[in-house]
Amino acid sequence: MIVIAVLAxxxxxxxxxALNWYLWRRLVADTTVPGTRWRRAGTALFVAAPVLAVVAMTGESLPVPLAVKTVLAWPGYMWMAVFLYLLLAVLAGEVVRPLLTRLLKSRAAEPVPVPVMAGAEGVTRTPEVEKEDDEPAAGPPALSRRMFVSRVVGGAAAAAALGTVGYGxxxxxxxxxxxxxxxxxxxxPRSAHGFRIAVVSDVxxxxILGRGFAQRVTDTINSTQPDLIAVVGDLVDGDVDELADSVEPLRGLRSRHGTFFVTGNHEYFSGADEWVEKVRELGWQPLENARTAMPAFDLAGVNDIAGEDSGEGxxxxxxxxDRDPARAAxxxxxxxxxxxxxxxxxxxxQLSGHTHGGQMWPATLIADAANPTLAGLEQYGDTQLYVSRGAGAWGPPVRVGAPSDITVVQLASRQA
Structure with missing residues (x-):
């Protein structure tokens, strides 16, 4: 198994x-002149950024202070998001590239002022009609048609990727x-008609997402004035000692019947037993394969399937x-x-999370294929399933096409 994991x-x-090299080729090598500071800076970026991404992915297990992990995580995880959308944009640009080249060939007789990145700063020139596709006219350095197309397509790809990641x-x-x-x-029963459950998952x-984010989540939940709060897993990415201060604002959650918690897969990566004790200390009630009676229905919770490896599934x-089947569950x-x-x-x-709604398109397609419901409410036999997209984000703090949410589920009695 270890050998297979290493090979994978x-x-x-x-x-x-290889994909980072492809992006370097299209965005740096094809758009800059060898030996210039632009080529050197672009090359340095495409060497350092993938390394930082790998460091960010493995950084949670490093024996260093949280502040150091934060410094390492931000650039690495952000590059992962930028990398994804740069790759998609550059691949889309492969379709545009030949069309733009043909358009320029059809207008080859028209002089086009172009910027020169090599040579004197701020110099522009109007080239003579090119003799060959990639042979510039004699004189100061000028853009070949191929480099001009590469800069236009690459610039558009970079703008699209950075804009998408920035918004997300x-x-x-x-x-x-x-x-x-x-x-x-x-x-x-009619007496419970309108009962409101605030569902929060995947904080x-x-x-990256620390105490300030926890306070925003707390304020958002409390603003809904729920009857009950259900935290359905993946509260943290890190151990209790490291994130104790980050979760402290969640002590302020308020509802009529309290806050209930079940583990997610990430709790088992971070010390599930310790986190169960921590949320209990916050005033929450963990439901570890357990059930409690609400005034009009049974509220149950099960551990995440990631706990099966340690016998806690x-x-x-x-x-x-052994519950009463006449009561709603x-x-x-x-x-x-x-x-x-x-x-x-x-x-x-059933109230669930885990999927993040895909978090960043086109990962939504993968998440949709891997889960019975990606997000929202669906019916399975006599059971309804509601899946929240989650409040936070794993890895890059970026969401595209899958906005985060806290859902207020209002129960309705058919007798009302």
């Missing part, structure tokens, strides 16, 4: 390196928006096996994939 890691790094970063750091959905439950407090018998489970177990145990509503 080597393969991933090789592909990542700002919207993520500003915190989640509030989403509201009404879910009718056949067994819910991912870390070296989901146990539906323990959480739901709401289940907290981090991953949507356990919905089929929820159906077998007569759950009326």
């Amino acid at each position: 890691a080597v393969l991933v790094l090789a592909v990542f390196g 970063t700002v919207t993520t750091l500003n915190g989640p928006s509030i989403k509201r959905v009404t879910v009718p439950l056949a067994k819910l 991912h407090l870390s070296a 989901p146990d539906f018998v323990k959480a739901l096996g 709401v289940l907290l489970a981090h991953q949507p994939v356990v919905i089929h177990d929820a159906v077998r145990y007569g759950v009326d509503l």
Whole structure:
């Protein structure tokens, strides 16, 4: 297994390196003159940035202070997002490149003023009609048609990628928006009609999303004045000692019936037992394959399936096996994939997260294929499944096409 993991890691790094080389070729080598400071700066960027990305990915396990991890994480994770959208934009540019080249050839007789990056600063010239496609006219350095096309396409690709990542970063750091959905439950009594559950998942407090982000999440949840708060996993990326200060604002969560918590897969990467104790110290109630009675329905929670490796996975018998089937049941489970177990145990509503809604398109396509529901409310037999896109972000603090949310699920009685 270790050999397979090492080979897989080597393969991933090789592909990542090759794609970075391809971007360097199109965005640096094809657009600059050898020996210029532009070529040297671009080359340095495409050497350093992939290294920083690898460091950011492995940085959580480094025995260094959180402040150091933050310094390492920001540039590395941001490059991962920029890299993705640069790659997509440059690939799209391969379609545009021949069309633009043909257009310029058809207008070859028209002189076009172009900037010169090699030579004197700020100098421009109007070249004579080119003798060959890539042979500049005699005189001061001038752009060949190929380099001109490369600069136009590369500049447009860089602008599109940076604009997309910039927008996705700002919207993520500003915190989640509030989403509201009404879910009718056949067994819910009239007395519980309108009961509001604030569902928050995938906050991912870390070296990047810290105490300030936790305060924004807390303020957003409290502004909805919920009856109950359900935190459905992936609260953190890091151990308790490291992130104790970051989670402190969450102590301020307020609701009529309290805050309930189930583990996500990332808790098992960060010390699940310690985090369960920490959230209990924050005043929350962990539901570790357990159930508690609300005034009008049963609230149950199961551990994440990532706990199976340590014998702490989901146990539906323990959480739901001996309950009264006449009462409505709401289940907290981090991953949507356990919905089929929820159906077998007569759950009326499952609340989940995990998917991030894909977080960054086109990863949405992969997340959609890997989960029964990517985001929103769907019906499976007699069980309804609601999946939140999550409040934070894993890795790059960037969301594109999958806005973050905190969802207020309002339960409705069919008897009302």
